[in-house]
Amino acid sequence: MSEKKRIIFHVDMDHFFTAIEEKKHPEFKGKPVIVGADPKGGKGRGVVSTCNYEARKFGVRSGMPISRAWKLCPEAVYLPVNYELYTKVSSKIMAILRKYADKFEQWGIDEAFLDVSSKVKDYAEAERLARQIKLEIYEREGLTCSIGIGPNKLVAKIASDFQKPDGLTVVKAEDVEKFLSPLPVRKLLWVGRKTEQKLRAMGIRTIGDLARFDPTVLAEAFGVMGTQLYLMAHGIDRSEVEERGEIKSISRERTFEEDTADFELVFKTLEKLAEEVHGDVLEQNLYFKTVTVKVRYENFETHTHSRTLSFMTNRLDDLNKTAKELLQVYLRPDRKIRLVGVRVSNFVHGERQKTLV
DNA sequence: TCTGGGGTCCTAGGACCC
DNA sequence: TCTGGGGTCCTAGGACCC
Numbered sequence: 001m002s003e004k005k006r007i008i009f010h011v012d013m014d015h016f017f018t019a020i021e022e023k024k025h026p027e028f029k030g031k032p033v034i035v036g037a038d039p040k041g042g043k044g045r046g047v048v049s050t051c052n053y054e055a056r057k058f059g060v061r062s063g064m065p066i067s068r069a070w071k072l073c074p075e076a077v078y079l080p081v082n083y084e085l086y087t088k089v090s091s092k093i094m095a096i097l098r099k100y101a102d103k104f105e106q107w108g109i110d111e112a113f114l115d116v117s118s119k120v121k122d123y124a125e126a127e128r129l130a131r132q133i134k135l136e137i138y139e140r141e142g143l144t145c146s147i148g149i150g151p152n153k154l155v156a157k158i159a160s161d162f163q164k165p166d167g168l169t170v171v172k173a174e175d176v177e178k179f180l181s182p183l184p185v186r187k188l189l190w191v192g193r194k195t196e197q198k199l200r201a202m203g204i205r206t207i208g209d210l211a212r213f214d215p216t217v218l219a220e221a222f223g224v225m226g227t228q229l230y231l232m233a234h235g236i237d238r239s240e241v242e243e244r245g246e247i248k249s250i251s252r253e254r255t256f257e258e259d260t261a262d263f264e265l266v267f268k269t270l271e272k273l274a275e276e277v278h279g280d281v282l283e284q285n286l287y288f289k290t291v292t293v294k295v296r297y298e299n300f301e302t303h304t305h306s307r308t309l310s311f312m313t314n315r316l317d318d319l320n321k322t323a324k325e326l327l328q329v330y331l332r333p334d335r336k337i338r339l340v341g342v343r344v345s346n347f348v349h350g351e352r353q354k355t356l357v
Numbered sequence: 358t359c360t361g362g363g364g365t366c367c368t369a370g371g372a373c374c375c
Numbered sequence: 376t377c378t379g380g381g382g383t384c385c386t387a388g389g390a391c392c393c
Contacts (some may be wrong), residue, residue, distance in 0.1 A: 016393095037361065046361050049393095058378035062393090068358055081361090108364095190366095192391050224367080225390095253362060290385085300360070310386060341362090346385095 005125050007064040008146045009114040010156035011097055014165035016110035020089055021079055023142050029269060032058060032076035037066040039078050041253045045255060049081050089141065103199035113153050115241040124173050130168055154237035156185050176235035179207035188232050199247055207233050250280045252342025259298040260335045273342045274323050278316045287312040291319060293326040294341035305329060312348050319344065
C-alpha cells in the first residue's frame with residue numbers, strides 16, 4: 001500500500017523580534033539590534049532572545065548570556081522583549097498563512113507548518129505558491145521569512161533553515177537523502193546538545209553517518225528515540241500537520257536579580273506568580289488538579305515538587321496554599337535561591353467541567 | 358559562555374487496585 | 376504469607392522546542 005504523496009511547507013520568520021522592532025523604529029536600520037534581558041553594563045542576567053544579522057556579525061547568537069553579548073557588541077541597540085507586540089504581529093501572519101493550507105500547525109510564535117498537498121500538483125507549483133506567500137507577508141507586514149518545502153515536516157523544517165534570511169529551499173522526495181546526508185545530526189528535530197554528544201561518542205556526526213548506522217544498536221542506546229532517529233536520518237517522517245490540541249499546563253517563573261536567602265521575598269514572588277497563573281486559568285476557563293513549585297539554587301541545581309489535589313479547582317486560595325506548602329521544603333538558610341516558579345496542570349476544561357459536577 | 362521563560366513529551370520508580 | 380501480572384496514576388527529573 002503506497003502512501004499518499006504530501007507537499008509540506010515550513011515557514012520561519014526571519015529574526016522575528018528584532019525585525020518587528022526595526023520596522024517600528026526605522027532609525028535602528030543598519031545597526032546591530034538585540035532583544036532580550038537588560039545587559040546592565042555587562043552585569044545583567046538572562047539571555048539574548050533574538051538578534052538581527054548585524055549583531056550576528058559580532059558573534060552574538062540567540063540563547064547566549066546577555067553579559068557575553070555585551071562584551072561582543074556593547075554598541076548594539078538593546079531592547080526588552082515586547083511579547084504583547086510580537087504576539088499581535090504573529091496572529092496576523094498566522095492568519096495569512098492559514099488561508100493557504102489544507103492543514104495548518106503553528107509552531108512557536110514565529111513558525112508554522114502548512115500541508116498544501118491539495119493546493120498544488122507538483123513542486124514547481126509549490127514553489128510559486130511559496131513566493132506568493134512570501135510576497136503577501138512582505139506587502140502586508142513588511143517582514144521577510146524563509147520557507148522550506150519537502151515531502152514531510154522534518155524535511156520542510158530543515159529546508160527552511162538551509163537558506164536564510166528571505167530564503168526558499170525546495171527538496172523533492174527523490175532528493176531527500178542526498179540533501180540530508182552531509183548535514184550535522186544537530187539539524188534533525190529533537191537532536192539537541194545531549195543527543196548530539198551521545199551520537200558523537202558513537203562516531204556519528206552527520207545525518208549520513210546516522211542513516212548508515214545499525215538501527216538495532218540505535219534502539220538499544222536510545223530506546224524509542226533510537227528508532228525515530230534512524231527513520232529521520234532516512235528522511236522519513238509520517239507525522240501529520242495538525243492544529244495544537246488543548247493546553248496542558250500554565251506556568252510562571254522568575255529569576256531574581258541577585259540570588260537570595262530572603263524567604264519573605266521568595267514567598268512574595270511566588271504569590272505574584274501564582275496570581276498571574278491564576279489569571280490565565282480563569283481567562284481560559286480551566287480547572288486544575290496539580291500544582292508544581294520549581295526552585296533553582298545559586299549553583300543552578302533545579303528541583304520541582306508537585307502535589308495532585310483530591311479535587312479540581314480554579315481558586316487562587318487553593319493554588320497559593322498548596323504552592324506555599326510545596327515551597328517550604330526548599331527554604332534552607334544555607335542555600336540561596338536563584339529562581340522560583342509555579343505551574344498548574346492536570347486540567348479539566350470548563351466546558352466539560354459542568355457535565356461532571 | 359555563567360546560563361530566561363513558556364511550553365511539550367518521555368522515562369523510571371512506586372503506589373494502588375483488581 | 377515470601378509473593379503474579381496488568382493497568383493507571385502520581386512524582387521527579389530531564390531533553391527538547393522557540
